[in-house]
Amino acid sequence: MKARTILCLTLLAAGIAAASPMSAGTLSAGRVSASAQEPAGPEAQRDTGGMLRTLEHGTWRCALPGDAAGAAWRSVPEADFTVGPSSSYDSAAGRGTYILRGRILTFTRGPKKGERYEQVGRNTLLVLHDDGSTGRLTCTRVGAPD
Numbered sequence: 001m002k003a004r005t006i007l008c009l010t011l012l013a014a015g016i017a018a019a020s021p022m023s024a025g026t027l028s029a030g031r032v033s034a035s036a037q038e039p040a041g042p043e044a045q046r047d048t049g050g051m052l053r054t055l056e057h058g059t060w061r062c063a064l065p066g067d068a069a070g071a072a073w074r075s076v077p078e079a080d081f082t083v084g085p086s087s088s089y090d091s092a093a094g095r096g097t098y099i100l101r102g103r104i105l106t107f108t109r110g111p112k113k114g115e116r117y118e119q120v121g122r123n124t125l126l127v128l129h130d131d132g133s134t135g136r137l138t139c140t141r142v143g144a145p146d
Contacts, residue, residue, distance in 0.1 A: 050102030055083045055141075056123060062139040079137060081112065084145065104128070 062079035066072050081091040088097050089110065096110015105117040105125060117125035118134060127135035 053100045053102075054087055055098070055100055055105065055119075057083050057085070057145045058141050059143040059145075060125070060139045061142045062137055064136050065138075076137060079139065081139075082145070083141075 059082050060080060062076045063073040064076055066074050078092065081089045083089050083098075086097075087099065088095065089107070089112070091111055093111035096107055096112055098105055098107045098112075100106075100119065103119045105119060107113050107115045116128040117139065118128055120126055123141035125139040127137040127139075129135050
């Protein structure tokens with residue numbers, strides 16, 4: 001092989017290596033560092049980071065699944081809320097704010113402060129427990145703002 005060909009191939013390989021996601025300092029002595037590893041547990045399946053977004057404005061009703069002997073859903077009115085502008089919400093207990101990062105909704109102020117949900121559809125949320133597992137409570141947007 002000519003020296004020029006070897007030089008071109010070396011530069012091409014260096015360019016590819018520089019553009020790869022692994023070039024950001026995650027490799028150390030040939031091993032992937034802990035920061036580049038995937039998180040463990042239920043949270044590993046969720047988008048916990050990402051772009052800041054907002055929920056669809058309107059009324060959100062929350063319910064628990066029923067059983068075969070009765071109603072399909074049992075309403076939980078104390079968990080209901082209405083989403084308004086500027087990442088705000090209203091509930092029967094008062095007003096507050098939220099942050100939606102990726103698919104994870106966290107109420108940051110007001111009576112629902114600390115509650116977390118996973119957005120599983122444009123108009124559907126599932127409650128998240130402290131350990132990151134998904135609960136049974138489901139909230140669905142049922143109407144546009146008044």
